[in-house]
Amino acid sequence: MNRFLVLLKRELKSIAKEKTIMLAIIIQFFIASFSSVLLIGIMSFYDPESIGQNTQISIDVGIVGDTSSPLLWFLKEKNLRVISFHHVAEAEEAFRSGYIDTVIFIPESNNGIVDMKLVLPELDTTATVILMVLQEPLERYENYLREMNGVQLNYKDIGGKPHTTREFLYSLIVPILMLFPAFIAGSIVVDSLTEEIENKTFDTLRSTPVSVNSVFASKITAAIIISATQCILWAVLLRLNSLFIQNIGLVLLFSVIIAAFIAIGAAIIALYFKDRERAQFTYSIAMIAIVGLSYFFNPSPLSLITRLATGDYYTGTFEVMLYSIPLFILGALFFPISKKLVST
Amino acid sequence: MFAVRNILTISKREISRFRTRFTGKSSFVILGILTICLIITYIIYHEEFALSKGLYTVGIPPDSTAITDARFNVVTLDLETGRTMLQNKAIDIYIYRNQAICRDDDRSQYAAGALKQYLERWELARIANEYSSNQAFPLRIEINHLKAPAGNLDTKTQISLSDILGLTESSAIQEPSGISEEGLPTPPQPATSSTDAALRQQLDEFRSGNKLPKFKAEFASDKEIIIPSLMNPPMPLAQVVMAFLYVVPILFVSVFFTSSFMEEKTGRKLTILLSAPITPLQIILGKILPYIGYSVVAIIAITLLLKGNILLALAIFIPVMLFILSIYLMVALTYRTFRDQTFFSVLAVAVITAYLVGPAMFSGVSDLSYISPLTLAVEMYRGGSFGLTEYFLSTAPMYLIFLLALFVGKRIFNEEYFTGFKPLLTKFAEAIYLVMDRNHLYISVFLLSLFLIPIVFMVQLSSIVIASNLPLPFVFGVVLITSALVEETAKSSGIAVLLNNGIIKSLKGVLLLSFISALGFWIGEKLLLYLALSVITESVFTKAIFSTGLLVIPLIMHFASTSIVCLTTARFGTKYYPAAIMAGSVLHTLYNLCVTGVIL
Numbered sequence: 051m052n053r054f055l056v057l058l059k060r061e062l063k064s065i066a067k068e069k070t071i072m073l074a075i076i077i078q079f080f081i082a083s084f085s086s087v088l089l090i091g092i093m094s095f096y097d098p099e100s101i102g103q104n105t106q107i108s109i110d111v112g113i114v115g116d117t118s119s120p121l122l123w124f125l126k127e128k129n130l131r132v133i134s135f136h137h138v139a140e141a142e143e144a145f146r147s148g149y150i151d152t153v154i155f156i157p158e159s160n161n162g163i164v165d166m167k168l169v170l171p172e173l174d175t176t177a178t179v180i181l182m183v184l185q186e187p188l189e190r191y192e193n194y195l196r197e198m199n200g201v202q203l204n205y206k207d208i209g210g211k212p213h214t215t216r217e218f219l220y221s222l223i224v225p226i227l228m229l230f231p232a233f234i235a236g237s238i239v240v241d242s243l244t245e246e247i248e249n250k251t252f253d254t255l256r257s258t259p260v261s262v263n264s265v266f267a268s269k270i271t272a273a274i275i276i277s278a279t280q281c282i283l284w285a286v287l288l289r290l291n292s293l294f295i296q297n298i299g300l301v302l303l304f305s306v307i308i309a310a311f312i313a314i315g316a317a318i319i320a321l322y323f324k325d326r327e328r329a330q331f332t333y334s335i336a337m338i339a340i341v342g343l344s345y346f347f348n349p350s351p352l353s354l355i356t357r358l359a360t361g362d363y364y365t366g367t368f369e370v371m372l373y374s375i376p377l378f379i380l381g382a383l384f385f386p387i388s389k390k391l392v393s394t
Numbered sequence: 395m396f397a398v399r400n401i402l403t404i405s406k407r408e409i410s411r412f413r414t415r416f417t418g419k420s421s422f423v424i425l426g427i428l429t430i431c432l433i434i435t436y437i438i439y440h441e442e443f444a445l446s447k448g449l450y451t452v453g454i455p456p457d458s459t460a461i462t463d464a465r466f467n468v469v470t471l472d473l474e475t476g477r478t479m480l481q482n483k484a485i486d487i488y489i490y491r492n493q494a495i496c497r498d499d500d501r502s503q504y505a506a507g508a509l510k511q512y513l514e515r516w517e518l519a520r521i522a523n524e525y526s527s528n529q530a531f532p533l534r535i536e537i538n539h540l541k542a543p544a545g546n547l548d549t550k551t552q553i554s555l556s557d558i559l560g561l562t563e564s565s566a567i568q569e570p571s572g573i574s575e576e577g578l579p580t581p582p583q584p585a586t587s588s589t590d591a592a593l594r595q596q597l598d599e600f601r602s603g604n605k606l607p608k609f610k611a612e613f614a615s616d617k618e619i620i621i622p623s624l625m626n627p628p629m630p631l632a633q634v635v636m637a638f639l640y641v642v643p644i645l646f647v648s649v650f651f652t653s654s655f656m657e658e659k660t661g662r663k664l665t666i667l668l669s670a671p672i673t674p675l676q677i678i679l680g681k682i683l684p685y686i687g688y689s690v691v692a693i694i695a696i697t698l699l700l701k702g703n704i705l706l707a708l709a710i711f712i713p714v715m716l717f718i719l720s721i722y723l724m725v726a727l728t729y730r731t732f733r734d735q736t737f738f739s740v741l742a743v744a745v746i747t748a749y750l751v752g753p754a755m756f757s758g759v760s761d762l763s764y765i766s767p768l769t770l771a772v773e774m775y776r777g778g779s780f781g782l783t784e785y786f787l788s789t790a791p792m793y794l795i796f797l798l799a800l801f802v803g804k805r806i807f808n809e810e811y812f813t814g815f816k817p818l819l820t821k822f823a824e825a826i827y828l829v830m831d832r833n834h835l836y837i838s839v840f841l842l843s844l845f846l847i848p849i850v851f852m853v854q855l856s857s858i859v860i861a862s863n864l865p866l867p868f869v870f871g872v873v874l875i876t877s878a879l880v881e882e883t884a885k886s887s888g889i890a891v892l893l894n895n896g897i898i899k900s901l902k903g904v905l906l907l908s909f910i911s912a913l914g915f916w917i918g919e920k921l922l923l924y925l926a927l928s929v930i931t932e933s934v935f936t937k938a939i940f941s942t943g944l945l946v947i948p949l950i951m952h953f954a955s956t957s958i959v960c961l962t963t964a965r966f967g968t969k970y971y972p973a974a975i976m977a978g979s980v981l982h983t984l985y986n987l988c989v990t991g992v993i994l
Contacts (some may be wrong), residue, residue, distance in 0.1 A: 113503045142806040166535045188622035195532040204492040210506025221446040327653035342434030
């Protein structure tokens with residue numbers, strides 16, 4: 051045990067010396083930053099309502115045609131400024147001078163159909179934002195016309211909050227942040243083992259009274275400790291950003307189980323190939339395969355973290371412990387075969 | 395001719411080395427894993443991919459229609475049990491007779507929002523089947539685009555609002571929509587609308603389930619008919635994924651390239667090669683050539699698979715490939731240990747992915763998306779077009795970085811540099827020192843500043859990405875400060891390295907070199923500005939970064955700030971170089987604040 055601790059300390063020191071943890075955190079920070087930028091842009095497309103609510107966009111809408119249309123009321127309810135024009139020329143002048151941002155021509159209904167015309171500025175970005183803001187009042191007007199035609203839509207009064215951002219954060223960002231350290235852990239194990247084998251330092255270690263398995267165990271444990279540290283750090287950072295992870299203990303335990311599974315798998319790959327180039331490549335594609343396969347599990351690692359982090363009633367210790375079964379099987383396989391692998 | 399033969403010899407050697415790596419048992423293992431990957435991808439592609447499986451738990455009565463969205467874990471309950479379980483938080487929402495019963499807490503409210511989205515689609519499908527299309531979808535909107543404000547437009551040729559609306563300018567508001575005069579483009583409204591065909595097409599798309607939604611470059615293009623409830627967000631996700639498919643094999647190929655370099659570096663084989671009558675550039679080109687070949691084959695294969703335009707795909711992805719390979723070349727040349735290399739590679743993958751995918755997600759929404767060549771690929775796969783200006787804006791920095799990487803690689807290619815285990819910053823400083831020609835200091839400093847422009851450009855754009863996480867007022871401040879810091883570092887790094895090596899002796903020399911460096915940077919900046927402004931016009935950040943408009947004042951500012959950095963470093967030593975950069979950046983930021991009109 052003492053020898054194992056000495057080896058573990060040595061591993062952790064060598065990783066700390068190379069500032070690898072800092073680099074790993076920079077990578078994750080970059081991914082998180084990148085994701086949240088996408089979040090701002092893309093999620094607003096999914097939740098057009100949130101554009102009007104969350105941003106201080108003031109849109110002035112010019113109306114030509116049927117100024118008694120209920121659409122005007124729906125537009126005003128959305129806090130948009132609505133200006134009616136008696137003549138097209140006046141509306142055009144207002145649009146071109148920048149007094150209004152868009153022009154809506156509302157014709158009278160033709161057998162229950164309204165063929166409206168919407169005039170938008172040519173600049174893509176502005177036109178997109180205007181259209182997204184207008185979507186909700188236009189949908190309400192569409193429902194109004196449906197009702198006039200005797201068509202009733204059910205469930206339209208269900209309230210609720212815009213959910214897409216939350217789904218994106220808990221289904222993608224939180225699982226990535228909690229599982230990415232595990233991927234790094236596997237990579238560390240591959241590097242650490244192949245470096246020892248390729249530089250022949252492993253042979254030197256074998257000539258000391260240290261068992262081969264304690265060398266492997268120390269390397270794997272060091273990688274798991276680093277992974278767990280990063281997960282804890284991420285949980286703290288997310289909390290500072292008002293993103294609360296529920297069942298945090300279970301989420302961390304699960305991350306450690308996955309990190310251990312990947313680290314042992316990476317050790318098998320490293321010992322089988324013995325050179326870094328092939329081992330890292332095989333490890334990368336094996337990771338893709340495992341991530342793909344895990345999609346078919348119920349719950350998959352990603353959705354298990356999502357459910358735990360959102361406080362799902364039906365997800366808890368049992369589901370987490372289910373994932374420890376493959377870990378124990380892999381661990382039980384690895385240590386007996388490791389000697390064979392390293393000596394072939 | 396001799397040089398080409400040398401390059402080809404090295405390439406042959408590289409190919410045979412690559413082959414020997416993947417023979418025997420290992421090739422079967424790798425092929426096996428690759429096959430599993432392909433099978434899984436195929437299955438997931440044909441299943442409906444859902445990320446938030448079982449995120450919400452919904453209770454429904456026994457006689458209710460099933461909910462098929464994978465986000466919902468559905469439990470069949472009677473009303474009483476449903477209410478009790480809702481109170482106990484065992485379910486998030488309960489559906490009863492066209493009503494949704496939920497709690498006030500966030501979890502239940504989010505579930506209600508998600509369920510509303512699902513049920514609305516379900517209801518649209520129902521009314522589309524039960525009623526005539528005129529009854530179910532009575533509102534159709536024709537989108538028109540008009541230039542605003544009129545300003546410098548030629549009013550004789552431009553389309554007027556009256557033309558668009560099909561009305562005369564004197565038409566009063568209450569006149570029926572069908573009225574039109576002879577020669578006006580819009581015909582009177584028929585009993586069945588002319589928009590029926592557009593509606594049918596959108597309904598077909600809606601019914602098909604949108605597995606791979608057809609991306610439109612704009613939310614709605616000119617004269618397009620939209621139906622509000624069927625309107626889809628302009629998400630180019632499918633096209634971005636298609637475009638990113640090209641990047642994945644290039645990234646894998648690059649990892650092999652780096653590993654090959656590493657092995658030869660640690661095995662001192664590169665040093666042996668150097669003793670042969672072959673130049674460092676020939677070695678680099680020879681080693682990189684097979685990987686360029688593999689990548690080109692991958693690009694062609696993917697384009698054939700996706701039925702794209704091969705020539706266009708090559709034009710878009712060759713610069714991307716060269717950019718990725720140049721980053722990996724730099725990783726291979728500067729890393730010190732195995733773990734260094736892994737982390738740099740992972741970091742490089744993250745940076746490259748962010749740089750390429752991020753802007754492309756905004757294709758058709760913002761012109762800023764053209765900084766990524768993936769946007770060009772998105773355009774290609776949506777059947778759109780792009781001009782040479784857009785092409786050069788996204789690819790020119792990549793071509794330049796590749797040339798820069800080759801030049802730097804050639805200059806630092808020596809045994810001492812390869813074997814030195816020094817701190818990373820020292821390695822960078824050494825690389826800059828080796829890159830410069832001590833016999834032609836002025837030209838070296840000038841060119842260094844000029845050629846660092848593409849890197850500065852990319853780092854600054856990335857800083858916008860990272861800063862966007864902050865609240866808006868901070869974003870602006872952080873972008874301004876970061877861009878100043880990056881530019882001051884780029885302009886002064888060469889001079890600081892020369893000072894550290896005792897090459898510059900006098901303050902006059904420091905000032906002269908500061909001017910030369912500022913001049914090089916200023917010329918590069920103006921070239922980039924010329925290219926960027928013709929494509930990107932709307933971003934206040936680009937204005938801040940490129941300091942638009944003025945000609946001589948930016949040069950004076952660059953000279954003044956570089957002089958502050960270099961004179962401070964000359965006076966107090968390179969130990970205080972970071973502080974000197976900060977001092978120069980203060981002046982630079984103040985100038986940027988003036989340009990953007992925040993102060994003065």
